[in-house]
Amino acid sequence: MTIHSIIFYLLSSVVIVSTGIAVTRRDLVHAVVYLIFTFFGTAMIFYLLGAPLLAALEVIIYAGAIMVLFLFIIMMIRTEPSTAPLIPPGQWWPVIGFCLLYITAGFLFMYQEPDFWVFLTPAMATPGAFGRFLFQTHWLSIEIISLLLLIAVIGALVLGKPAGKKPNKTNGNRI
Amino acid sequence: MNWTLFQPELYYFMVVMVFLTVSMLNSVSVKTNYYTALISAVIGVAVCTMSLRVNGTLFYNTYRVDLYSQLFKLMLAVGMFLVISVCNKLKSVDDSRHPEFYLLVATATLAMMMLTSAVHLLTIYICLELSSYSLYILVFLRKDQETGVNTALKYFLTGASASAVMLFGFALVYGKFPSIYLADLVESIPRFIDQPSVSIGMLLMLCGFFFKLGVFPFHFWLPDTYEGSANETTTFIATVSKVAAIAIMIRMVALIGGNSVYLIKVLIGISVITMTLGNLCAIAQQDLKRLLAYSSIAHAGYVLLGILCMSPNGYTGAVFYAVTILLLKFTCFMVVISISKKGESPSVDQLAGLHRRSPLLALALMLALFGLAGIPPTIGFSGKLLIFTAAMNNGYFLLVFIAMVNVVISLYYYLLVLKAAYLKEPVDDIQPLHVPFPQKVLTTALIITIVTIGIFPTYLIDLADAAVKYLM
Numbered sequence: 001m002t003i004h005s006i007i008f009y010l011l012s013s014v015v016i017v018s019t020g021i022a023v024t025r026r027d028l029v030h031a032v033v034y035l036i037f038t039f040f041g042t043a044m045i046f047y048l049l050g051a052p053l054l055a056a057l058e059v060i061i062y063a064g065a066i067m068v069l070f071l072f073i074i075m076m077i078r079t080e081p082s083t084a085p086l087i088p089p090g091q092w093w094p095v096i097g098f099c100l101l102y103i104t105a106g107f108l109f110m111y112q113e114p115d116f117w118v119f120l121t122p123a124m125a126t127p128g129a130f131g132r133f134l135f136q137t138h139w140l141s142i143e144i145i146s147l148l149l150l151i152a153v154i155g156a157l158v159l160g161k162p163a164g165k166k167p168n169k170t171n172g173n174r175i
Numbered sequence: 176m177n178w179t180l181f182q183p184e185l186y187y188f189m190v191v192m193v194f195l196t197v198s199m200l201n202s203v204s205v206k207t208n209y210y211t212a213l214i215s216a217v218i219g220v221a222v223c224t225m226s227l228r229v230n231g232t233l234f235y236n237t238y239r240v241d242l243y244s245q246l247f248k249l250m251l252a253v254g255m256f257l258v259i260s261v262c263n264k265l266k267s268v269d270d271s272r273h274p275e276f277y278l279l280v281a282t283a284t285l286a287m288m289m290l291t292s293a294v295h296l297l298t299i300y301i302c303l304e305l306s307s308y309s310l311y312i313l314v315f316l317r318k319d320q321e322t323g324v325n326t327a328l329k330y331f332l333t334g335a336s337a338s339a340v341m342l343f344g345f346a347l348v349y350g351k352f353p354s355i356y357l358a359d360l361v362e363s364i365p366r367f368i369d370q371p372s373v374s375i376g377m378l379l380m381l382c383g384f385f386f387k388l389g390v391f392p393f394h395f396w397l398p399d400t401y402e403g404s405a406n407e408t409t410t411f412i413a414t415v416s417k418v419a420a421i422a423i424m425i426r427m428v429a430l431i432g433g434n435s436v437y438l439i440k441v442l443i444g445i446s447v448i449t450m451t452l453g454n455l456c457a458i459a460q461q462d463l464k465r466l467l468a469y470s471s472i473a474h475a476g477y478v479l480l481g482i483l484c485m486s487p488n489g490y491t492g493a494v495f496y497a498v499t500i501l502l503l504k505f506t507c508f509m510v511v512i513s514i515s516k517k518g519e520s521p522s523v524d525q526l527a528g529l530h531r532r533s534p535l536l537a538l539a540l541m542l543a544l545f546g547l548a549g550i551p552p553t554i555g556f557s558g559k560l561l562i563f564t565a566a567m568n569n570g571y572f573l574l575v576f577i578a579m580v581n582v583v584i585s586l587y588y589y590l591l592v593l594k595a596a597y598l599k600e601p602v603d604d605i606q607p608l609h610v611p612f613p614q615k616v617l618t619t620a621l622i623i624t625i626v627t628i629g630i631f632p633t634y635l636i637d638l639a640d641a642a643v644k645y646l647m
Contacts, residue, residue: 108371140234141301144289147188148305150195151282155312158275162320 004120008048015041026081028074032067039063050123053130180231180240183248184292186222187285190215194281198274205270209263212277216256219284223252236356237295241645244292246494246638247422250501251291254415255284257505258407260617267405267518268316276316280411283309287419291426296345296355299423300338303383306419307334310412314404318518326403333396334386341383347376357430365432374438381427387420388475389468391449398456401468402520409464410508413471414501421478421497425490429646433485442483447577450476454584463511464520466588467504470547473585474500480578481562484569487643492561494639495632499546499558502628506543506621510536513608523592528601533608537596539618542625544589549582554625557632 015038022034043058087095109116135142178185193215197203227245232238258280268276286306293299311331317323349355351372352363367373386393401409431438453473460466478500481492513536514529515521530537546555559582566575610618628635 105371105375108375112371114370137235138237138295138297140237141298144286144298144301144305147191147282147285148301148308151279151305151308151312154198154275154278155308155315158272158312159315 002119002121004048004122008045008120011041011044011048015045024086026083026086028079028081029071032070032074035070036063036067039067048120051125051130053125053127176233177231179226180229180233182226183219183223183245183252184285184288186219187281187288190219190281191278191285194274194278198278200274203274205265205273208273208277209259209265212259212262212280213256215281216252216259220249220252220256223249232294234298236358237298238289238292239294240292241642242638243426243642243645244422246642247291247418247497248288250418250497251284251287251415254411254418254501254505255280257501257617258411258415261410261509261512261614262407263611263614264512264518265405265407266515267318268407269318272316276313276407279309279313279316282306283313283411284415287415287422290419291422294357294426296349296357300342300345300383303341303387303423304338306416307338307387310408310416313408313411314400316408317403317405322403326400329403330396330400333393337383337386337393340379341381341386344376344379344382347372348380351376357426361430361432364430365434368431368435369437374435377427377431377438378441381424384420384424384427385445387416388424388478389417389472390475390479391445391452391472394449394452394472394475397472398460398465398468401464401471402462406464406508406512406515406518406520410505410512413467413504413508417471417475417500417504418497421482421493421500424478424482425493425643426646428482428485429490431485439483439485442479443571443574446476446479446483447574448476449473449479450578450581454581454588457585457588460588461522461524462520463523463526463592466523466592467507467511470585470588471500471504473581474547476581477559477562477578480566480571480574484565484571486565486569487640487647488565488568489562490643490646491636491639492558492565494642495561495635496558498628498635499554502621502625503543503546503553503555506539506618506625507547509614509618509621510540510543513610513614523595524599526592526595527599528605529596529608531605531607532601533610535615535618536608536610539622540596541593542622544593546625546629548586548589551629552626553629554632555629557629557636561636 018034018037018041022031022038025031025034039058039062043055043063046052046058047055193211197208197211223245226240227249228242229240229245230242231240233240259277262276265273265276283306286302286309290299290302290306293302311327311334314330315323315327317326345355348360348364351367351370352360354360364373364377368377382393385391386396389397400412404412428442450473453469453471453476457466457469457473460469474496478493478496481489481496483489484492510526510529511521513533514525526540529540542553546553549555549559563575563578566578
């Protein structure tokens with residue numbers, strides 16, 4: 001086992017555990033803080049796999065900006081931690097079913113897959129090469145994402161502003 | 176780069192931009208919006224028809240334009256035109272939101288068009304997300320805020336989890352193969368299909384498309400979304416988005432190549448459960464839109480039956496069935512929109528006396544329901560016949576038998592709807608339903624198309640056959 005693999009498994013267990021805790025917390029602030037750990041762990045994994053740009057973006061945007069925004073919103077709307085059980089009694093069967101399904105799939109991987117036990121070797125994608133690849137080969141996808149963001153903005157506006165209330169022009173104070 | 180190949184998409188992008196501008200203007204009347212949308216949809220159909228026979232690849236091979244994709248683009252364009260043609264009232268969407276409604280319909284159509292042409296997993300995923308997000312917001316646009324929010328949130332959560340599952344599948348396949356261009360995958364996947372990473376990866380990948388089509392483990396959103404969103408939005412989801420889902424399902428299943436042992440069994444199981452569950456649940460429904468939703472689930476099962484044959488005949492059947500669903504489901508929903516007075520979801524009883532209120536609509540509804548049940552002189556019969564013959568040729572006798580039993584079950588609730596429309600006496604109002612002249616023309620055209628293609632399906636079958644050849 002290479003040193004890379006060991007670090008990888010350590011980081012992934014951190015990510016999985018902190019995500020698990022984040023999902024099961026009833027206090028939203030705690031959940032968000034654990035989620036920050038998840039994003040840090042993911043960023044480290046990206047770095048380990050040789051994608052420093054993605055690692056930096058993950059920390060700056062997700063762990064930094066978005067999670068802080070989440071914290072602000074949670075503090076502004078002041079939600080009380082809910083006391084209802086995490087999984088209502090009727091929903092245990094689907095939960096167990098899906099877990100078993102995924103565990104079976106995991107075991108299948110371990111014992112049936114011929115090249116399952118490969119070890120991680122260092123790799124590197126410089127930001128320049130990464131950007132060139134993305135914006136050259138996949139620029140259609142980038143353009144579609146820009147359309148997706150446009151839709152997201154429209155969606156946010158539609159969600160945020162109740163329909164039928166147009167700004168009242170006659171009462172507007174001109175300065 | 177040859178931009179003429181990209182014409183339909185560019186045109187629809189232009190339409191999106193037009194409505195983006197309109198949505199920012201203040202003084203555009205409801206009528207102007209409607210006619211702009213209608214005219215742009217008509218031109219869209221013309222553009223798609225013109226580029227039916229073009230061929231080529233674009234954007235560093237991530238985008239392939241061939242008869243298969245162009246045929247589906249034409250279907251999508253026709254679907255969008257049909258949906259917009261019944262939006263003349265658009266009662267359940269606030270007047271100030273109409274430009275956004277048309278904008279989102281156009282983006283969803285554009286995304287689905289690109290989905291039919293995308294041949295790289297990344298592009299496919301992003302197109303799918305764009306179309307899903309447009310639909311989430313469309314569902315939210317219902318005037319009755321509470322229903323809209325509830326429904327849209329439910330739809331969004333189910334959709335987001337399905338797309339997470341799908342992404343996991345993409346990751347597994349990407350980890351196994353160095354390239355995720357479909358052209359490379361179609362060669363490498365069949366060789367490794369019985370290894371867990373590939374078969375599980377493919378199955379999880381298909382989950383995202385199962386969600387779109389409303390196949391068994393991902394069907395929960397369908398009835399709620401159909402009932403909770405505006406009638407026009409439901410029409411769009413039930414027709415256009417189903418066509419796109421069928422297109423991409425065929426493309427993905429065609430990758431498997433036909434010699435998989437495990438995956439085919441899973442698909443058979445899912446198909447049987449889907450059609451049985453859809454039909455059995457539909458019997459109990461009182462709300463017309465919920466009933467049609469469960470019938471959509473059942474039809475997803477039939478389509479899957481055609482797709483899982485993994486033979487050219489099966490794919491042809493599925494392509495033909497996409498046309499069937501588009502025309503028949505649209506006709507049903509047109510009636511739903513007409514009988515709904517204030518944009519609410521009508522119950523089955525509300526159909527009472529339809530044959531006297533509007534004989535034409537009642538006739539259209541009858542033909543559409545007969546078509547959905549698969550009764551001969553309609554297009555629905557040809558579709559079912561193609562799919563069932565393909566399955567028989569592959570030796571799935573039991574499967575066809577189960578499907579036939581399902582068809583009989585479905586006949587029961589379709590006839591219940593017809594009974595309400597033809598035999599039941601209305602309780603209070605029996606004044607004739609006002610059907611505007613253009614809608615009469617459209618209804619007549621639909622009736623003629625449904626029957627004509629039912630009697631002479633050869634041209635469409637040949638076209639579907641030729642289109643499917645590009646998959647291999």
